[in-house]
Amino acid sequence: MELFIQQLVSGISIGAIYSLLAVGYALVYSVYNFTNWAFDGFMAFGAFMAFTGITSLFMPFWLAALLSIVLTVILSVGTEKLAYNPLRVRKAPRLFMMISAMGVNLATVNIINLIYGGTFRKFPVDNLQPIFIKGVSIGRMDLMAGGISFGVLALLWIFLYRTKWGLGIRASSIDILTASLMGINNNAVAMIVFAITGVLSSVAGVFYGIKYAVFPMMGVVTIKAMIASIVGGLGSLPAAIVGSMILGILETLVSGYISSTYRDLFSFLFLIIILLFFPNGLMGKSSDEKL
Amino acid sequence: MNKNVQFFRKWLVLLVIGVLLVSSLSGCGSKEKVLKIGYITEQTGVDAYVGAASVPAMQDYVDEINAKGGISGYKVELVVYDTRSEVTDAVAVAKRLMDQDKAVAIIGPSWSSAGIPLADIADTAKVPMVATTASNVNVTVAEDGTLHPYMFRVCFIDPYQGYAQADFAYNKLGLRKAALLTDIASPYTVGLHQFFEKHFVELGGEIVAKEGYTQGDTEFRAQLAKIKDSGADLLVVDAYTFKDIGLAAQQAEGLGLKVQIMGGDGVFVPELLEMAGPQLEGAIVTTGVSDVAPEFAKFNADFEAKHPGVKASIYTYYGLDALMAIEHAIGEAAKKGDVTPTAVRDALEVMTDVQLFTSVVTMEPDTHNPHNKPLLIMTIKDSQWELTETFQPE
Secondary structure, three states: OHHHHHHHHHHHHHHHHHHHHHHHHHHHHHHHOOOOOOHHHHHHHHHHHHHHHHHOOOOOHHHHHHHHHHHHHHHHHHHHHHHHHHHHHOOOOHHHHHHHHHHHHHHHHHHHHHHHOOOOEOOOOOOOOOEEEOOEEEOHHHHHHHHHHHHHHHHHHHHHHHOHHHHHHHHHHHOHHHHHHOOOOHHHHHHHHHHHHHHHHHHHHHHHHHHOOEOHHHHHHHHHHHHHHHHHHOOOHHHHHHHHHHHHHHHHHHHHHHOOOOHHHHHHHHHHHHHHHOOOOOOOOOOOOOO | OOHHHHHHHHHHHHHHHHHHHHHHHHHHHOOOOEEEEEEEEOOOOOOHHHHHHHHHHHHHHHHHHHHOOOEOOEEEEEEEEEOOOOHHHHHHHHHHHHHOOOOOEEEOOOOHHHHHHHHHHHHHHOOOEEEOOOOOHHHOEOOOOOEOOOEEEOOOOOOHHHHHHHHHHHHHOOOOEEEEEEEOOOHHHHHHHHHHHHHHHHHOOEEEEEEEEOOOOOOOHHHHHHHHHHOOOEEEOOOOOHHHHHHHHHHHHHHOOOOEEEEOHHHOOHHHHHHHOHHHOOOEEEEOOOOOOHHHHHHHHHHHHHOOOOOOOHHHHHHHHHHHHHHHHHHHHHHHOOOOHHHHHHHHHOOOOEEOOOOEEOEOOOOOOEOOOOEEEEEEEOOEEEEEEEEOOO
8 A cells, every 4th residue: 555655646746747748738739739849858958057057157946947937938939939930920831830849859959968968967956855654755846846837837727717818828729810810919829828838848847857867858758748638638738737647647557566667568558548439638629629 | 195104104013013022022031920910999980099098008018928039939910900980891801800911810899799790700711809898798609599619708798797796796795685677678788687687596586676667767766666665675777877777766765765776887987976976875886897996007007107198998908808818829829739710719718717917717618708707896985986896706
């Protein structure tokens, strides 16, 4: 029982990281109908900016995290302006946006690799001792990461459902053309969506860096988040969170009780089965209602 | 035809005849018995450091042999060819040594990727080769289990380290319950762990948990929680990348898992200490020959004084090992009569308790690997490497 609870706790903490990333994917996908592969690079960028803030600029953690968020938002919005917007204006097929995103991703990861080198670095914050409850270890860092992740997601939800701008984004996600005819500023919506994406990837990158290590290829984990958002139901925020939790817990339970060697095999087999029965994901809706 | 061209042609013909005459005369002059020992190494390309560290030391040693009158009256010549760090070039220069230079034996290659194709070529040409750092099992023994009669090596094979680790853990540390955390995508890790498991169980130990992960994974808590539950007193992570053992140590600490952690030479890098020094306090990392070993300190200092700008490394040591093994084999062949490549091969195969540069070596006749090479045991103390001992399995 103790082992089971321990595995569950680990699974939830992994799911929390996937959630941040999955929501980022879901947000861009629901408004623009393409997968923002550049997310991977943004996440590494965010982690490296916070890392540099602490190690080279001797900032306290909170300031470095803030710097990371600001710079990642600039990168994300800049990418939208320079790489995605021109394609959208010229009515390029969605596929081209995805290729463009892959290019941005490769460029970001490789530039980081050139500047910092490919090695693994410890994020320079003290490791907090975990709390032990009846032999089950709960990481303080995990609690913090989980808390902040859900705090950020809650803020996002409030923004989307309780503000006028949020309404604009939701309207755009249903029909971007009609929304713009109704007076919603398309460019402003794009700026906001990509700014939010920047915040999410920076927060995810910093937490991932603290929990594991900082390295240029750290963003490969986003593929898991992408899968989680598909399983939950692509384009829906709550579904992305549910999908992430399912994937995180499923992975640890498969490792713990079936086989860690075949973890991905069993986890993804299970996910394929889910998709066979729920082709739109667990909470997927038809495309007329999103977010 | 242009007059100038004709003029040049005439001179060119005369020049060629002249060169041929001179070279044939000099050939007549030397009746001394000179044996050619080939050395194929990386002098240019990505791995140029291998040749840079080894060639000067080996040439010095050959000069020493000749100054002492050679090996049983035979002078030796070291013929060094550059592989340009490419397998195709390695094959080409090895063939040249066999067919044109008529080398009596060849040292090299240093990489398994060249060693595997060269083993067949050596067998066909019947010229023995002694690989230096090529550690893949299939360099000397083909995948179907047949021995390459003309291929030898002086380093240990990859999985041997797993065998020696099991021996050390069981006999020296007195540990009985081992858990393995294996990167299932890395042949290096899988090989080491197979040998570890086999020998540890043979000795009487128990493998209480066998957990896996895949290259690139960063999350090991599910596996570590199981390992904690299994009651293991030893955790073996012979990862290929230091990140894996570093993260495993951090997450083990987070889960309150307190065991002896052990890793192999794949993680013997300074970056590991920066990443997880405190979490790995007391952990053991095994490695083969290393320039940190105190017995090489004097050699390193002398070598670096004689060759400014060159630093001795394992490539220097293994190059000398191979050269000394061939020196021994030539001596044995000379005692029995003629020194031919085949006679040298026969002597290499039965080499027993011969002092080479790094250690006393006995060649295993059925695998052509050195028998039970010593292993360095490094312990992490205060986030620093500390050489605890040189361990040789019984």
